[in-house]
Amino acid sequence: MTIYDISEKAGVSIATVSRVLNGAGNVSAQTRQKVLSVIEACGYTPNAFARGLGLNSMNTIGILCADSSDLYQANAIYHIERELRQNNYNCILCCTGYGLEDKQKYLNLLVNKKVDSVILVGSAFIADNDAENDYIREATKEIPVLLLNADFDFENVYCALCDDFKSALQATTGLIESGVEDILFLYDSKTHSALRKLSGYQSALTQKGLPLRTEYMQYFPGNHADLPSIADFLSSIDPAVQYRAVVAADDNLAIGAVKFAHKKGLSIPNELSIIGYNNSILSTCCEPELTTVDNRLESLCHHIVNTLIGILNGQEMPQKVIFSGELVKRGTTL
Amino acid sequence: MTIYDISEKAGVSIATVSRVLNGAGNVSAQTRQKVLSVIEACGYTPNAFARGLGLNSMNTIGILCADSSDLYQANAIYHIERELRQNNYNCILCCTGYGLEDKQKYLNLLVNKKVDSVILVGSAFIADNDAENDYIREATKEIPVLLLNADFDFENVYCALCDDFKSALQATTGLIESGVEDILFLYDSKTHSALRKLSGYQSALTQKGLPLRTEYMQYFPGNHADLPSIADFLSSIDPAVQYRAVVAADDNLAIGAVKFAHKKGLSIPNELSIIGYNNSILSTCCEPELTTVDNRLESLCHHIVNTLIGILNGQEMPQKVIFSGELVKRGTTL
C-alpha cells in the first residue's frame, strides 16, 4: 500500500495525495475529502523511512545519558520525553556510561541515525580537559546539541542549568548560621555540576572565615544505588574528622548519611544535619525526611525542549539559561 | 556525500561499496581495502533513512511504558535499553499514561514509525475487558509484540513475567506462620500484576483457614511518588480494621506503611510487619530496611531482549516464560 495506490483509487496524482497527507494548501476541499476517504478506507499510513528520506527528518530527538538508572537522569528523561511527545517528536534513548569512548561512540551513532537533534542529560558529558569535548563540537556540525544541567559555550550548543554554586553556597551558609561549623561535603562524581557545588561549599566557608580542610571534602565514587555502602564509607572516614553536618551532592549520598547516623545512634538534625540534592523521591523516604536542594528539573526540561522546538522551527533562541535551585527544608536540618 | 561519490573515488560500482558497508562476502580483499580507505578518508557514513527504506528496518525497537517516572518501569527501561544496545539496536521510548486511548495511539505511532518490534513494559497494557486489548492484536499483524511482566496469549506476542500469585502467597503465608494473622493488602493499581498478587494473598489466607475480609484489601490509586500521602491514606482507614502486617503491591506503598508506623509510633516489625514488592532502591532507604519481593527484573529484561533478538533473526522462540520472585528478607519482618 503506497501513495501510488491511493492516488490511483482516488483518481488524483501522487503529488495531490502527498499534499493532503502533509496538510499543504492548494488542494480543493472536494479533492481533499476524496483522498482522505480513500486513505481511511484503505487504512493507509505513509512509509516513515521514505518520508524520512524525502524530508531528511523523522521527527526524532536523541536523548543521551550516562546512566538512566540514576534517579535524576531517569526523571529528566521522563520530563523530556513527555514534552517532546507533546510537540510531536519521539526520542531515541541511549545510555553511554561514563567513559569517554562510549560517550563519543553513541553520540556519533545518534548523529548517524539522523536524529534532528540530541539532548545530553547531565554534566557527565562535559570534561574539564577541553580536548575531551571535541566529540561534542563535532556533532554540532550536523545538528544542534542541547545540554541539560551542563555548561558549554559553543556554536549550536544550548544549555539549561541550575546555579549549583549558588545553591551550595546558600545551603552551606545556612548551616553555618544555624551554628554548625564543621561540615562535611560528600560527592560521588567529578562532573562540573558536583564541582560547582564543591566550590559553593568552599566559598561559604571562606566567606564565614572558616578554614578549608580537604579531609572534610570526601569523594566516594561508588555505586549510587548501593545506599548501605555509602553509610559504610562514612564509617570508614578517619574519626579525627569530626563534623556535625553533611552537604551531599546528591540525595542518594544524603540517604547514606542518614543511614550512617542511624547506625551510630546520632540524632538528626541535632547531632547531625544533612542536606541533599535533587529533591528526588528518596528525600521523602527516610525518617526524618531530607532537607534537599530542588534544582527545578521539570522547569529545566521544559525550557530545553522549548528551546529545541524553537531552533528546529528556525527561530533564534538563547544559548544559555541558568535557573536557581531552591532549598526544600524538611527534617534533617534545624 | 553518497555511495555514488565513494564508488567513483574508489573506482568501483555502488553495489561493491554497499557490499563492503554491509560486510557481505564476495568482495576481494584488495577492493575492500580500497573502498574502506576511501570511506575513511571522506568520513562517509551511509544515510540511515535510505538504508531504512532499502532494508525496511532501522534497527530500532519501541519501548512503550505507562509512566517512566515509576521506579519499576524506569529500571526496566534501563535494563532493556542496555541489552538492546549491546545487540546493536536502539530504542524509541514512549510513555503513554494509563488511558486506553493514549496506549492505543502511541502503540500505533510506533508501528507507523516502523520500529522492528515493540516491548510493552508493565501489565498496564493488558486490560481485563478483552475487547480493550484489540489494539495489541492489531499491532501483531505488523511486528512482534513483547510483554514485560504481563500475560497475554496471542500469535506474535511474547511474554516474560514473574509469578506474582506465588510470591504473594508465599510472602503472606510466611507472615501467618510467624504468628501474624491480621494482614492488610495494599495496592495502587488494578493491573493484572497487582490482581495476581491480591489473589496470592487471598489464597494464603484461605489455605490457612483465615477469613477473607474486603476491608483488609485496600486500594489506593494515588500518586505513587507522593509517599506521605500513602501514610495519610493508611491513617484514614477505619480504625476497626486492625492489622499487624502490610503486604504492599509495590515498595512505594510499603514505604508509605513504614512512614505510617513512624507517625503512629508503631515499632517495626514487632507491632507492624511490612512486605514490599520490586526490591527497588526505596527498600534500602528506610529504617529498618524493607523486606521485599525481588521480581528479577534484570532477568526478565535479559530474557525478553534475548527472545526478541531470536525472533528478529528468524528463530522459533518460546512465547511465554514465567520466573519466580524471591523474598528478600530485611528488617521489616520478623
Place this chain on the structure above:
DNA sequence: AGATAAAATGTAAGTACTTACATAGGCGTA
C-alpha cells in the same frame, strides 16, 4: 590450452516518499 566453475563486480530496478516546476482551467477585467 580450453572448458567449466566459482568468485568478483556491475547494471538496473526496486524502496516510497517530497517538491520544484509545468500545465490546465476558471474567473475577473478591459
Place this chain on the structure above:
DNA sequence: TACGCCTATGTAAGTACTTACATTTTATCT
C-alpha cells in the same frame, strides 16, 4: 472576447540506499 492571474493538479526529478540478476574476471581441472 481576449488577456492575465491565481488556484488546482500533474509530471518528473530528486532522496540514497539494497539486491536480484547479468556479466566479467579469475581459478581449477583435464
